Amino acid sequence: MRLKDKRAIVTGGAGGIGAASSKAFAAEGAKVLVCDKNRDGAEAVAAAIRETGGQAWSFGLDVRRAVEVSAMVSEAESRFGGLDIIFNNAGVFHDDDVSVTLTDEEVWNFVIDVNLKGVFLGCKYAIPALLRAGGGSIINTASFVAVVGAAVSQSAYTASKGGVLALTREIAVEYARKGIRANSLCPGPINTPLLAELLKDRRARERRFVHIPMGRLGEAEEIARSVVFLAADESSYLTGTDFLVDGGICAAYVTPESD
Numbered sequence: 001m002r003l004k005d006k007r008a009i010v011t012g013g014a015g016g017i018g019a020a021s022s023k024a025f026a027a028e029g030a031k032v033l034v035c036d037k038n039r040d041g042a043e044a045v046a047a048a049i050r051e052t053g054g055q056a057w058s059f060g061l062d063v064r065r066a067v068e069v070s071a072m073v074s075e076a077e078s079r080f081g082g083l084d085i086i087f088n089n090a091g092v093f094h095d096d097d098v099s100v101t102l103t104d105e106e107v108w109n110f111v112i113d114v115n116l117k118g119v120f121l122g123c124k125y126a127i128p129a130l131l132r133a134g135g136g137s138i139i140n141t142a143s144f145v146a147v148v149g150a151a152v153s154q155s156a157y158t159a160s161k162g163g164v165l166a167l168t169r170e171i172a173v174e175y176a177r178k179g180i181r182a183n184s185l186c187p188g189p190i191n192t193p194l195l196a197e198l199l200k201d202r203r204a205r206e207r208r209f210v211h212i213p214m215g216r217l218g219e220a221e222e223i224a225r226s227v228v229f230l231a232a233d234e235s236s237y238l239t240g241t242d243f244l245v246d247g248g249i250c251a252a253y254v255t256p257e258s259d
């Protein structure tokens with residue numbers, strides 16, 4: 001087991017990538033605190049893990065609120081006796097987050113608050129706990145859109161994910177000699193509830209698929225396997241990276257023809 005006896009927090013744990021990663025952590029022997037603003041959803045994931053013999057508990061919070069993020073870390077430490085891994089993964093899209101000139105300030109603030117401030121708060125309160133445990137691994141969910149531009153703009157979302165890359169790099173460098181590794185995870189388009197609504201529209205779907213060399217969406221379980229790798233000691237020399245798991249999107253200029 002690659003995460004035997006490791007103690008982990010996963011935010012956005014009720015959603016596609018968070019649920020798959022919580023399950024993958026537990027299957028590798030970790031104790032997992034499944035955290036989400038959707039408390040019932042987080043508890044359902046934790047219960048499913050327990051049913052298969054894993055160790056998981058749930059915690060409801062809004063990652064935008066410092067007092068709740070601090071309480072989440074305290075809960076993990078008191079329940080598990082320490083913290084080794086935090087996967088700051090909660091994130092949102094907003095339908096009115098579009099081109100810069102058309103995006104309202106309230107929409108901008110909301111998306112930045114969840115996707116970037118939420119990651120900042122997760123790191124702020126987890127780092128002292130990781131240091132108390134003698135080190136650990138931070139994985140922050142960014143996105144491939146932080147690396148390449150798109151003409152279907154989501155200005156606040158893209159900016160928030162670019163901020164995650166920069167913040168994670170700073171943390172990686174600052175704590176590299178203190179036993180903490182920090183990496184950004186950059187998924188490509190993944191088959192989760194977050195994308196499902198958008199991809200119902202055939203034209204929107206085709207517009208995106210043409211740019212994926214592999215010609216398909218990724219599955220949450222494929223992301224979860226990378227998250228386990230970043231969390232586990234097998235990635236011990238890996239820190240400060242923008243870890244792309246994107247079906248080749250960011251490598252592509254012209255993609256293969258469909259046969």
Ligand SMILES: NC(=O)c1ccc[n+]([C@@H]2O[C@H](COP(=O)([O-])OP(=O)(O)OC[C@H]3O[C@@H](n4cnc5c(N)ncnc54)[C@H](O)[C@@H]3O)[C@@H](O)[C@H]2O)c1
Nearest residue numbers: 012014015016017037062063090091143187189190192194
């Ligand atoms: N699905 C994709 O194609 C894709 C691609 C790249 C990056 N991502 C990123 O991956 C992460 C997970 O996305 P997903 O696809 O699993 O989406 P999802 O919508 O299935 O899951 C997101 C989870 O975050 C939770 N959440 C939202 N706001 C929160 C808040 N303020 N406090 C606590 N929890 C909150 C939601 O309740 C939900 O359970 C996000 O950061 C997203 O931006 C997703």
